[in-house]
Amino acid sequence: MFAVEVTDHIMVAHSFRGEVFGPAQELHGATFTISAAFLAEQLDDNGIVVDIGRAFEALKAVLAPLNYRNLDELPQFKGVNTTTEFLTRHVFDELAAAVRAGKLGRAPHEIAALRITIGESTSARAWYEAPLW
Amino acid sequence: MFAVEVTDHIMVAHSFRGEVFGPAQELHGATFTISAAFLAEQLDDNGIVVDIGRAFEALKAVLAPLNYRNLDELPQFKGVNTTTEFLTRHVFDELAAAVRAGKLGRAPHEIAALRITIGESTSARAWYEAPLW
Amino acid sequence: MFAVEVTDHIMVAHSFRGEVFGPAQELHGATFTISAAFLAEQLDDNGIVVDIGRAFEALKAVLAPLNYRNLDELPQFKGVNTTTEFLTRHVFDELAAAVRAGKLGRAPHEIAALRITIGESTSARAWYEAPLW
Amino acid sequence: MFAVEVTDHIMVAHSFRGEVFGPAQELHGATFTISAAFLAEQLDDNGIVVDIGRAFEALKAVLAPLNYRNLDELPQFKGVNTTTEFLTRHVFDELAAAVRAGKLGRAPHEIAALRITIGESTSARAWYEAPLW
Amino acid sequence: MFAVEVTDHIMVAHSFRGEVFGPAQELHGATFTISAAFLAEQLDDNGIVVDIGRAFEALKAVLAPLNYRNLDELPQFKGVNTTTEFLTRHVFDELAAAVRAGKLGRAPHEIAALRITIGESTSARAWYEAPLW
């Protein structure tokens, strides 16, 4: 399996509900370093998985509504804990939709899976990987 | 599959037996950067794989008996080469026991697998990944 | 000149006032990676600049009141923009006081200067360096 | 599954054909950071996947004909786009041949798979992973 | 002294003349990771050294004519070796001009110095630092 992965970052505020989170129940924030990997069994005729320029654009389009925001106030996240794990799945779902809509410039079914990795500090990160079909 | 990964490090001395190790047959040492990833099919009700605080504690508890020690003198490692690969498996086994004992604060069977990655320098690392059940 | 530098991180929320900040006028957040370097002309009799354990503790003591907080709500930061640059100076001043109070375990005048570096993402950081005397 | 991974780098020039590449159709270049991971179900009697010294040598032997060269002029790459993805597969094929020829110092069938990862910048990388048998 | 530093990268081809360069006399290439630090004695009224957005734009404006190009063919570099060191000075001179032209949005004389750092691989980098006045 081939993969191409692009990386960007966002700076957000949020807070968590639940005793398990301890001090992170307070409003705090994070620089999230977000990597999106597109996986394919075969390269296309140009010798690529997907156009890396489009991959950066697709990731940036998913991140733009979140960047420099307080995630607690965004309607799409109402009532959920926007944990690092939750956000890996959110980015996955949005990018999966972009793939299926043909926005990556390759026949959707030729992209087999996505892996989204989000680093919250130099010592903690999360990822979510799943097939698209 | 979701994963949450935490990272810590230890500073140890050791030596290896076997001609294949060349100069590493001498007593030398390493800063090992150790990442432990906990994998799960589903997030829990808090939106997490495991409590990251507990994950750091569980990893630290496994590493504490090794940190600032000469691994050649530890009884649990008698007669083995404490290679980077061997240590990935040692940390895996200890953390697997912690998961099964419920120390990560989640129903053990909901944690599907572990991946332990150990970097010995900026140009060499090893990992071990296996399902828990 | 010798230096010893230790690194820790905090996760905070904040917002800025002033058009120059564009979208960062909204409440957002950051993982700040904070390095504190202690500079000295000579090593002490143990062959160190300062005890690295004390250096970590001194830095952590400065960061604890900020970690997992909304900096906009802290009384000590009332009416100021808690920019990365501002925070380098804040950490400098607090650690300088710790040095002068002898908390680093070395005669204060033997520590010549401090350099505080704060990374806000993989592509932006700030630092402040000044002599202590 | 165990893995051992070694990392090296090369500095090359090349250009791409195809509108999808935009400005990268011009002759440009890259520092490629190349990691080769050798995967095995079991460690050998020395407690290793493969001798790390041999792994570095095998990777270096694959990279030497490419380093400090214009890839557009190498006969083995005539008529292809030497994309990061393409190069992951090229390195994979060459290292797979080295494994099969016994150059890693372990019975070939005991090495189950290879994963080649190539970083082209801090924000983009590609990988190729496949079983050897 | 305060500093704010922003980082970007370019992918270029070039070759060197002179036996000292060995294999780098061949046409090859590099991903250059370029950091530009702006130094100032005092923060401005907003609590910043310079607007980080303008700093990124100023650096990008300097790098744009070089990115995805063969430096050997650029008229501004005719007859010179575009070594990493040379490029630190080139970026310095261009950014110094931008500062003097007021493009960083702060009174030019309030910016005391620049430091340009260019990494060519994980094991080699160069920098150039000088006062502006």
Next chain:
Amino acid sequence: MFAVEVTDHIMVAHSFRGEVFGPAQELHGATFTISAAFLAEQLDDNGIVVDIGRAFEALKAVLAPLNYRNLDELPQFKGVNTTTEFLTRHVFDELAAAVRAGKLGRAPHEIAALRITIGESTSARAWYEAPLW
């Protein structure tokens, strides 16, 4: 001032004497990541500070007697604590001698200063910088 910096690493065992070192009084070890920066006011006619190949060789020659060794047993370190700080000075002195002996391939007096940086983990490092003349 220009600088060129090269980076290598060693894996060593050692122990410290003195209560200040706590658990590090035990025999332990470290992967030391060692960067050597050569500083010069002017580039030479080739457009470089020093030949980077010679810089790597000079650093490797200094490190070879230490790599894969127990520093406690080396006669040159008898009776001293081989702290990270101490080692920055040791590498400085050895490389300064190499510069003065003309081994860097440039007129010695044209190299103004050296800065040696040694990382012992991702969260702690030391450096020593001084003029050569």
